[in-house]
Amino acid sequence: MRHDSPEFKVRMNDHIAAIEAAIHQHTPAPDTRPAILHQAMRYSLQAGGKRLRPVLCLAAHALFPSTLDPLPAAVALECLHTYSLIHDDLPCMDNSDLRRGHLTCHKQFDDATALLAGDALLTHALWLLAEAYQDVPAVAVGLVRDLGDAAGSKKLIGGQVEDIIGERGAATLERLDFIHHNKTAALITASITMGVRLTNAPAGAVEKAREIGLNAGLAFQVIDDILDVTSDATTMGKPVNVDADNKKITYPRLHGIEASRAKAHELTATAVRLCEELGGQNEFLVALVRGMEHRIH
Amino acid sequence: MRHDSPEFKVRMNDHIAAIEAAIHQHTPAPDTRPAILHQAMRYSLQAGGKRLRPVLCLAAHALFPSTLDPLPAAVALECLHTYSLIHDDLPCMDNSDLRRGHLTCHKQFDDATALLAGDALLTHALWLLAEAYQDVPAVAVGLVRDLGDAAGSKKLIGGQVEDIIGERGAATLERLDFIHHNKTAALITASITMGVRLTNAPAGAVEKAREIGLNAGLAFQVIDDILDVTSDATTMGKPVNVDADNKKITYPRLHGIEASRAKAHELTATAVRLCEELGGQNEFLVALVRGMEHRIH
Numbered sequence: 001m002r003h004d005s006p007e008f009k010v011r012m013n014d015h016i017a018a019i020e021a022a023i024h025q026h027t028p029a030p031d032t033r034p035a036i037l038h039q040a041m042r043y044s045l046q047a048g049g050k051r052l053r054p055v056l057c058l059a060a061h062a063l064f065p066s067t068l069d070p071l072p073a074a075v076a077l078e079c080l081h082t083y084s085l086i087h088d089d090l091p092c093m094d095n096s097d098l099r100r101g102h103l104t105c106h107k108q109f110d111d112a113t114a115l116l117a118g119d120a121l122l123t124h125a126l127w128l129l130a131e132a133y134q135d136v137p138a139v140a141v142g143l144v145r146d147l148g149d150a151a152g153s154k155k156l157i158g159g160q161v162e163d164i165i166g167e168r169g170a171a172t173l174e175r176l177d178f179i180h181h182n183k184t185a186a187l188i189t190a191s192i193t194m195g196v197r198l199t200n201a202p203a204g205a206v207e208k209a210r211e212i213g214l215n216a217g218l219a220f221q222v223i224d225d226i227l228d229v230t231s232d233a234t235t236m237g238k239p240v241n242v243d244a245d246n247k248k249i250t251y252p253r254l255h256g257i258e259a260s261r262a263k264a265h266e267l268t269a270t271a272v273r274l275c276e277e278l279g280g281q282n283e284f285l286v287a288l289v290r291g292m293e294h295r296i297h
Numbered sequence: 298m299r300h301d302s303p304e305f306k307v308r309m310n311d312h313i314a315a316i317e318a319a320i321h322q323h324t325p326a327p328d329t330r331p332a333i334l335h336q337a338m339r340y341s342l343q344a345g346g347k348r349l350r351p352v353l354c355l356a357a358h359a360l361f362p363s364t365l366d367p368l369p370a371a372v373a374l375e376c377l378h379t380y381s382l383i384h385d386d387l388p389c390m391d392n393s394d395l396r397r398g399h400l401t402c403h404k405q406f407d408d409a410t411a412l413l414a415g416d417a418l419l420t421h422a423l424w425l426l427a428e429a430y431q432d433v434p435a436v437a438v439g440l441v442r443d444l445g446d447a448a449g450s451k452k453l454i455g456g457q458v459e460d461i462i463g464e465r466g467a468a469t470l471e472r473l474d475f476i477h478h479n480k481t482a483a484l485i486t487a488s489i490t491m492g493v494r495l496t497n498a499p500a501g502a503v504e505k506a507r508e509i510g511l512n513a514g515l516a517f518q519v520i521d522d523i524l525d526v527t528s529d530a531t532t533m534g535k536p537v538n539v540d541a542d543n544k545k546i547t548y549p550r551l552h553g554i555e556a557s558r559a560k561a562h563e564l565t566a567t568a569v570r571l572c573e574e575l576g577g578q579n580e581f582l583v584a585l586v587r588g589m590e591h592r593i594h
Contacts, residue, residue: 122419123419144424157334165333
């Protein structure tokens with residue numbers, strides 16, 4: 001299956017439709033008290049994301065037979081990702097007014113509501129895993145450990161801290177590597193391992209899934225950095241070259257565009273090779289990983 | 298056991314010493330990368346709290362026989378409580394410079410670090426439950442559900458939102474009730490149910506524990522409101538009468554001090570009666586609930 005084939009696009013659209021419906025189903029209704037909070041949570045959840053992390057979870061889940069529904073785990077991943085964006089955009093962080101072509105949560109509501117909506121989405125993500133998979137508690141515990149570890153102080157949040165420090169201090173390759181591994185690749189890795197945990201996968205599959213996620217996740221961040229330099233605001237849905245203005249460390253800034261493209265291609269090829277080693281019904285996952293690289297074109 | 302007896306004080310001090318050691322053991326070391334984040338997490342965790350929620354968890358755990366260690370759950374409760382204080386104190390929320398007689402996290406560090414330290418403590422709390430109790434996954438799942446539910450958008454965070462709205466809008470008894478139930482009592486309730494979940498409790502004990510927590514938690518908040526009016530800054534460790542200045546809804550503001558004292562006494566008596574109905578080794582828990590009321594004197 002090629003990433004630009006009609007077959008891939010149909011499957012992608014089916015997954016996204018299922019994820020949109022599951023987000024609606026597995027988050028509190030917008031009139032739940034306090035309504036302003038639940039409206040803010042939904043506003044940001046529905047503000048035009050690509051749903052990459054939940055789609056990766058569904059693609060990994062499709063590798064091996066399973067009777068467990070992966071959609072609550074997919075929703076948890078999107079809630080977690082959305083919380084991280086809401087808090088990143090706050091005035092004390094990146095102070096962004098736009099995200100994906102929409103007003104950021106604190107511009108649409110206010111700073112306090114956005115702070116608390118982010119807190120609520122983070123809490124909901126981890127709670128939902130325990131709630132939805134309580135009948136398979138060993139699986140539920142694995143999911144909470146995966147997501148909590150990826151989102152924690154040593155990974156996602158730690159990467160964010162080093163990213164902020166990077167704006168003030170030295171832009172070293174070593175620091176860039178820490179940020180990419182933790183701020184981006186950790187959650188993409190969890191998306192794939194969580195999908196595999198919800199299957200009857202062969203022994204060792206979760207470890208292999210982790211390697212796939214690491215390579216695909218690093219490729220994703222390098223490509224994001226390239227797009228930030230080369231795209232226009234319409235494509236990205238946010239102000240472009242913000243990263244250069246902010247003096248953030250990026251791969252193109254340290255290595256140039258051509259070396260960055262080569263790096264993304266190499267990481268993607270490694271992820272694809274690992275998918276093939278893992279086996280199972282991997283056609284869609286392979287196409288998805290290849291498609292993540294071809295955002296460049 | 299009386300709450301002012303030497304026996305009670307010895308047991309309380311033993312519990313607090315065990316909790317302090319467990320906080321050190323079950324949170325990342327302060328030199329973990331990024332060090333500034335882990336230092337901020339520890340700064341707020343160690344800034345002189347009473348450890349009420351973890352002590353309640355240990356007191357509930359002592360009711361019935363158990364071989365499971367309640368200390369990781371106690372640490373998770375303190376991490377959760379500490380995150381909520383860090384975010385409450387931020388400039389976009391209460392904008393407080395002092396907490397428990399120390400600089401608040403964002404004054405000691407900066408707003409971004411405090412935001413992320415709060416996020417990290419919340420994530421750590423839920424992750425730690427899954428990590429520490431992974432060998433008893435059904436128990437772990439119950440703990441994550443308890444804490445995630447208490448800390449979520451309908452309870453702790455929802456109560457916080459209504460508290461902020463209350464400063465702008467009508468101070469009604471109905472709104473005060475919602476705030477007290479959710480902002481305060483929900484986490485105190487989880488402290489007790491989580492302790493009981495870690496025991497070989499008789500059927501129905503978790504439900505009874507929930508009722509005890511609700512009454513004790515509501516009493517705690519009424520007393521907190523009274524102390525805010527009647528204490529001096531030294532006793533409270535924070536600026537006094539902030540709530541009146543902020544136009545926050547409080548029990549004494551709606552009912553007066555005397556009716557508030559009577560309400561706290563009635564709620565405490567109900568909690569004590571429920572503890573006696575629950576049975577088990579309840580002497581310390583009963584004394585603790587009584588002691589929570591006697592903060593007034």
